[in-house]
């Protein structure tokens with residue numbers, strides 16, 4: 001099996017495949033595994049626990065192994081850190097890089113880093129091969145019985161000629177950026193109202209257009225009038 005993209009989904013897919021005895025190749029274009037968790041400052045795993053006020057573990061498997069390894073490395077908050085209704089393990093991205101490496105190594109999956117998938121051959125609706133270019137600019141072809149598009153962007157799907165839509169009927173989550181602070185004493189946990197007030201204050205003082213200040217994901221601007229559809233792109 002060839003997995004395109006070594007983010008959270010790709011690592012889980014490659015480890016799961018290797019666990020079954022399949023030969024798995026994980027192709028990641030950046031220099032580390034982990035995807036948004038290590039490359040884009042997404043600092044916590046949402047969705048592992050229920051959000052009904054009585055958090056229970058809802059996702060296990062490879063996620064459990066990742067959390068266990070992160071705990072061994074001292075790279076994750078106590079499992080039950082609560083953010084609003086979410087129970088979110090917060091982690092150190094550098095520890096995630098190491099944990100992901102260890103998971104795929106233990107499972108026996110092959111990994112190529114610095115390798116971008118740039119093409120796909122398909123026949124009768126099935127992907128047959130993918131082409132990737134390595135860090136040195138050399139092209140490689142990988143064939144397999146099964147392919148997983150874990151690029152986060154639908155890159156393999158687009159390269160294989162599938163239609164790729166962006167958003168849910170054109171609507172997308174507000175773009176946000178995590179930030180990390182350190183060096184505080186005591187309990188500096190900010191309250192949601194403090195964040196709202198700060199965003200509103202910045203908007204009122206001429207900050208760049210602010211599309212949401214609720215902090216709850218509730219849209220405060222009109223949704224786009226029509227859906228957005230992207231053509232297949234080679235750099236998706």
Ligand SMILES: Cc1cc2nc3c(=O)[nH]c(=O)nc-3n(C[C@H](O)[C@H](O)[C@H](O)COP(=O)(O)OP(=O)(O)OC[C@H]3O[C@@H](n4cnc5c(N)ncnc54)[C@H](O)[C@@H]3O)c2cc1C
Nearest residue numbers: 005007008009028029035036044045046116117151152176
């Ligand atoms: C603004 C924002 C905030 C978010 N906040 C949170 C949060 O706080 N907590 C949370 O749990 N989730 C959050 N999410 C969601 C989370 O980031 C995604 O659910 C998660 O990253 C999806 O994992 P993935 O492995 O599918 O994709 P990604 O993490 O995006 O990984 C995809 C990987 O594929 C690689 N790749 C892409 N194209 C190619 C190619 N052509 N060849 C080779 N490799 C390729 C990329 O380099 C990347 O490593 C947020 C998302 C956004 C957009």
